[in-house]
Amino acid sequence: MKQLYIIKADGSKRRFSFKRLLKSIQKSGASRDSADKIAREVLRQLPNEFTSNRLYDLIHKNLKQTNRQVAQIYSLRRALADIPPDIWEKYIAQLFEYYGYQTKWNVIIPGASVEHQVDVIAKKDNKTWLIECKHHYQYHRDTGLGEILQV
Numbered sequence: 001m002k003q004l005y006i007i008k009a010d011g012s013k014r015r016f017s018f019k020r021l022l023k024s025i026q027k028s029g030a031s032r033d034s035a036d037k038i039a040r041e042v043l044r045q046l047p048n049e050f051t052s053n054r055l056y057d058l059i060h061k062n063l064k065q066t067n068r069q070v071a072q073i074y075s076l077r078r079a080l081a082d083i084p085p086d087i088w089e090k091y092i093a094q095l096f097e098y099y100g101y102q103t104k105w106n107v108i109i110p111g112a113s114v115e116h117q118v119d120v121i122a123k124k125d126n127k128t129w130l131i132e133c134k135h136h137y138q139y140h141r142d143t144g145l146g147e148i149l150q151v
Helices: 019-025 032-045 054-066 070-079 085-098 146-151
Strands: 005-007 011-016 050-051 102-110 117-122 127-133
Touching: 005 019, 005 054, 011 054, 011 070, 019 054, 050 070, 054 070, 054 146, 085 102
Parallel strands: 005 050
Antiparallel strands: 005 011, 102 117, 117 127
8 A cells, every 4th residue: 555644734744544434434424334435535646745635525426435434423523613612602502402401601600809701501400500711713623621711
């Protein structure tokens, strides 16, 4: 197999992994055989260096040709990342409402020294939850525990 390199969204370059490609396709619901066939076709179309966006586009194109439902699931992560943060917060509030919570969105709570902005307050059964939604356009970005503790 030829040596391939992927240029990630953050600009870093790493060795391409066929095994990770297979796993990614299978996570969307493709069978092992179907994922292997698609991965080999994608591999055939790749240059020696390529971006993660190019890889995504090739996988999605091949999935759409073989199984539209799996292609839709594969594209879901990117679609969720495209939701603006304020709409995401409102969506989270609606999810809690669906499960019987009373919610408030974007609440400022006075603290001892500073005010705190809370994305969603959810109440149910005499319990109150303060919810801090972390939503990134770059879906590869993790929100570390340190960020949450600062809130």
